[in-house]
Amino acid sequence: MPLFDRYIAVDWSAANTPKRGKDSIWIGELGPEGRVPSANPSTRAAAMEAIATRLLSARQRNERVMLGFDFVFGYPRGAAAAIAAAGADLTHSPAGIGQGSRPSDSAMQEEYPPPCPSPARGEETRTLALELASPSPLRGGDRGGGTFPAPARQPGDQPPWLQLWSTLARLVVDAPDNSSNRFLLAEAINHRLAEGPHFWGHPHQHSYVALHPRRPTTAYATIPERRLAERYVRTAQPVWKLTGVGSVGSQAMLGIARLAALRTDPRLAADIAIWPFETSFADDLGRPVTITEIYPSLFPVGEADGLPRDRAQVEVTTARFAELDRASLLASFLSPPAGVTADERVALIAEEGWIVGAGHEALLALLRSAA
Secondary structure (H helix, E strand, C coil), X not given: CCCCCEEEEEECCCCCCCCCCCCCCEEEEEECCEEEEEECCCCHHHHHHHHHHHHHHHHHCCCCEEEEECCCCCCCCCHHHHHHHHCCCEEECCCCCCCCECCCCCCCCCCCCCCECCXXXXXXXXXXXXXXXXXXXXXXXXXXXXXCCCCCCCCCCCCHHXXXXXXXXXXXXXXXXXXXXXXXXXXXXHHCCCCCCCCECCCCCCCCCCXXXXXXXXXXXXXXXXXXXXXXXXCCCCCCECCCCCCCHHHHHHHHHHHHHHHCCCCCHHHEEECCCCXXXXXXXXXXXXXXXXXXXXXXCCCCCCCCHHHHHHHHHHHHHHHHHHCCCHHHHCCCCCCCCHHHHHHHHHHHCCCCCCCCXXXXXXXXHHC
């Protein structure tokens, strides 16, 4: 018996303005009635509203849903506690939203400077000020020394992945018109990480003190550059990369904040489980809606007949999940591969997350041969 009745795949976007077509958000859906026409909402807000509506409709029909988003759900081991601590004394001003700019030759100061509006594109740039509520104990004269202290877990504490989600949900501002504060927020976190900047990449027309346009010289020793899943999916980019070819950092930052809101939506909260954190991979799929991290590039896409590749990918992804489910193989696809150790599995469930299908080369080969 299949695990799910309906499969939805979302190709996400961090675009800073409303956008349709290539490199925008696409929602593919396959249900008992067959292929649902793919949707191409122009903003993240519209996409999440459409997804919530689809989930509510599915629940009214008593359907079980597998919902996948193509952005990272967790950061490398140790990052969640570090980012939560770095963001603990940050707050945002509700006065405005947008991408700020900082003079590239400004010296880093103990008091975090307010953002300077960018003259780029010859238009007024609205900014979101990330302000310090109190001095950070994590900064200091030598930002490069020592290790980042991870707070000890106490009974009832949030697991690391939820610390990260809660922090981003509080600090990310993602407006209805797609403008966001992601670069300012990444810079603010970078400024407060003991090991040095981890996030990198920003539009060329902006400049920042603690956010470099290219990969920084940080050793990534205390907090790794990559997750375990990316050892199995070599083409996946590190979550710290915010812009450029294959970058997923901006999508993850904005996407996690959106998913945190969906997860606590009172209309759906009792129905949703986040994979693999709340499902222990495939051990507990009892909730009717399972939200997963997907990587559509795992599945070959043929000629799309002039359609945007993103649309073709979400349609192929839902079809492959349905095929695996009908063959009683989807539970294996939702489990970690044999090479993952018991200790690694604990870390994946607590913090890093996983990509559906990563490491399952035999099943992936089977899907490719059948394509």
